[in-house]
Amino acid sequence: MTDTEIEHELEVFFAAEKLADNVPGGALLDAVLRDAETLQPDPVGLVQARKPTRWSFRRDIWHALGGWQAAAALSLSLVVGGVIGYTPPEGLSDLAQSVFDTTEANLTGSDYFSLDDLMAEG
Amino acid sequence: MEMPLDAMNDISDDALLVLYTNGDKAAAAALTYRLTPMVFSLANRLLNDRAEAEDVAQESMLRLWKIAPDWRQDEAKVTTWLYRVTSNLCTDRLRKRKGIGLDEIAEPEDDTPGVEAQMQAGERAGALRQALAELPDRQRQAVVLRHLEGLTNPDIAETLDVSVEAVESLVARGKRRLGALLLGRKEELGLEK
Numbered sequence: 001m002t003d004t005e006i007e008h009e010l011e012v013f014f015a016a017e018k019l020a021d022n023v024p025g026g027a028l029l030d031a032v033l034r035d036a037e038t039l040q041p042d043p044v045g046l047v048q049a050r051k052p053t054r055w056s057f058r059r060d061i062w063h064a065l066g067g068w069q070a071a072a073a074l075s076l077s078l079v080v081g082g083v084i085g086y087t088p089p090e091g092l093s094d095l096a097q098s099v100f101d102t103t104e105a106n107l108t109g110s111d112y113f114s115l116d117d118l119m120a121e122g
Numbered sequence: 123m124e125m126p127l128d129a130m131n132d133i134s135d136d137a138l139l140v141l142y143t144n145g146d147k148a149a150a151a152a153l154t155y156r157l158t159p160m161v162f163s164l165a166n167r168l169l170n171d172r173a174e175a176e177d178v179a180q181e182s183m184l185r186l187w188k189i190a191p192d193w194r195q196d197e198a199k200v201t202t203w204l205y206r207v208t209s210n211l212c213t214d215r216l217r218k219r220k221g222i223g224l225d226e227i228a229e230p231e232d233d234t235p236g237v238e239a240q241m242q243a244g245e246r247a248g249a250l251r252q253a254l255a256e257l258p259d260r261q262r263q264a265v266v267l268r269h270l271e272g273l274t275n276p277d278i279a280e281t282l283d284v285s286v287e288a289v290e291s292l293v294a295r296g297k298r299r300l301g302a303l304l305l306g307r308k309e310e311l312g313l314e315k
Contacts (some may be wrong), residue, residue, distance in 0.1 A: 003294055006301035012313060013253075013304055014269045016246035017167070024162040028176045032158050032183045036142070036150040039187040043145030 135200035136193075143190050158183055160201065160271075161208050167266045168212040170251040178215065182208045198280070205273070205281040209263050216259060242312045249311055253303040260284075261296035268293050 001009075065071075084092075096102070130138060130152040138156075141149035161182045166175035185207055186200070193200075254262050263282060267273045268289075275293075279286045304311075 001301065001305075003297065006297055006305070009305055009308075010269075010297060010300055013246050013250040013300075016243040017250050017270055019243050020247040022163045022166055024159055024176065024179060028162065028179060029154060029158055031180055033151060033154045035180065035184050036154055036187050037147065039184070039190075040147075040150055041143055041145060041191055 136195045139186075139190050139193050139200060140195075142187075143193070153186075154183070157186070157200070157204060161204055164205060164208050164266065164271055165212055167251070167254070167270055168209070168262060169215060170255055174215055178208060178211045181211055199277075202277055202280050205267065205271070205277075206283070209267075209281060213259050213263075246311050246313075249304060249307060250300070253300050256303060257296050257299055261292050261299065264289055264292035265296035265300065269297075 066073075130148060133141075133152070135153070135157070138149045138153050142153060158179055162175055162179040165178040165182070166172060169175050169178065182204055186204060254266065257265065260282065264278055267278045267281060268275070273281070275286050275289045278289045278293075282289065282292075284292075
């Protein structure tokens with residue numbers, strides 16, 4: 001018998017097998033689905049888009065000057081300067097004496113521009 | 123947003139696996155209902171034991187869920203990969219089973235009494251399964267994949283990790299052996315009067 005003849009003869013068996021009950025039971029499908037859900041990675045988190053911000057001239061200036069960081073540094077230096085001015089640390093007077101030959105600043109009128117002179121010069 | 127189950131009929135297995143990995147519950151269900159019957163069918167035909175086939179089918183699908191996050195779409199078809207895993211799991215089971223007599227292997231159930239044609243079809247299917255059980259593992263897998271699961275020779279070659287020529291040889295030798303086992307029983311199975 002040739003291979004083709006054998007195949008032809010076997011067809012009836014293959015056809016019978018294809019008709020046979022070969023469908024999984026509901027319990028198997030439930031078990032497989034349970035496994036799938038147990039092993040399923042968490043849903044990918046969606047990142048919420050940021051709301052568009054309105055243009056602001058004041059905010060742009062504020063950012064151009066350095067924002068809150070620059071404001072904080074300026075405030076700190078003002079406070080420290082005030083503290084040093086009112087209660088100078090030990091040794092500062094000696095240092096001023098050796099450098100300026102005095103510990104006091106004596107501002108006289110000649111240190112300033114005369115308002116009258118400025119008015120005259122235009 | 124998840125798609126309804128019936129809207130996923132046209133989506134490929136690969137795409138469903140991506141959706142599954144992204145947490146889509148409907149994709150998990152769609153893959154389960156689409157692929158489990160296929161895997162179970164192959165396992166049942168190779169093992170000729172419904173309970174064992176269910177175990178193998180569940181294990182095969184479990185491996186699919188585990189590999190899903192690392193699935194590389196261009197490397198293999200999901201079905202081919204599943205057929206390969208299922209075939210290998212069945213081979214393992216059949217090797218463990220060696221030593222058990224053929225008579226102890228479960229006969230396929232036939233709970234539709236009263237209709238002669240159906241009974242005969244059941245008997246022929248049972249005879250085929252018994253004959254398949256006598257084939258070497260690779261021949262059995264090749265014949266089942268080719269003539270019962272309807273795969274092409276190149277797909278079988280990929281599943282069994284052999285050349286197409288080797289598949290042709292396995293199928294031809296398997297059918298010759300089946301012929302020797304079955305064609306002598308034609309009268310008994312109602313094929314010759």
